[in-house]
Structures are given as C-alpha cells and as structure tokens.
Amino acid sequence: MTGPLGHPRFRILLAGRAVSMLGNAIAPVAIAFAVLDLTGSAAALGIVLAARSIPQVLFMLAGGVIADRFDRARSWSSPTLSPASRKVPLLRSC
Numbered sequence: 001m002t003g004p005l006g007h008p009r010f011r012i013l014l015a016g017r018a019v020s021m022l023g024n025a026i027a028p029v030a031i032a033f034a035v036l037d038l039t040g041s042a043a044a045l046g047i048v049l050a051a052r053s054i055p056q057v058l059f060m061l062a063g064g065v066i067a068d069r070f071d072r073a074r075s076w077s078s079p080t081l082s083p084a085s086r087k088v089p090l091l092r093s094c
Contacts, residue, residue, distance in 0.1 A: 028052070 004010045031052070035045045 005014075028049075031048065032045060035048045036042075039045075
C-alpha cells in the first residue's frame, strides 16, 4: 500500500480522528434524547440546546479575533495542544 495509508501510524491517527468526529456528531443527539426522556419538555430541551450553543458561538467569535491577531502557526497549534494537555494527567493516573 502506498501513500499515507501505507503508514501504520497514519492509519491509527485516521481511525482515532474518525472515532472522535463520530462521537462529537452523536453527542448532541444523545443529549436531546436524554433531556426529552428525563423531562418530557420541549422547553427544557430548548434551554439545554441554547446553553450548549451560546458558549460555542462566543468562543468562535473570540477565536476569530485571536486568529486574526496572532501568528497563524500558533493559532493552529494551540487548539490541538490544549486537549492533549488535559489528557496527560489521565495518562499519568493509569
């Protein structure tokens, strides 16, 4: 096999990214069903979805300002390193 898929580490990275993206896509659907199951209220569902969406919008706006003001390489590497830095203590506890 040639190209990127010929490298085992790339295949592991690709599989990990695919699983992560799938989890990120399924989470809002799971939250919606959980809220509806627990409360049965469309108003409660709307509040939960708004509470989830408002911070995303605010962080996207702030991220746009940061991306415009700082070096491109720093702006791209920071979002990748911050989740990784949160996982290091979890690895140490194993």
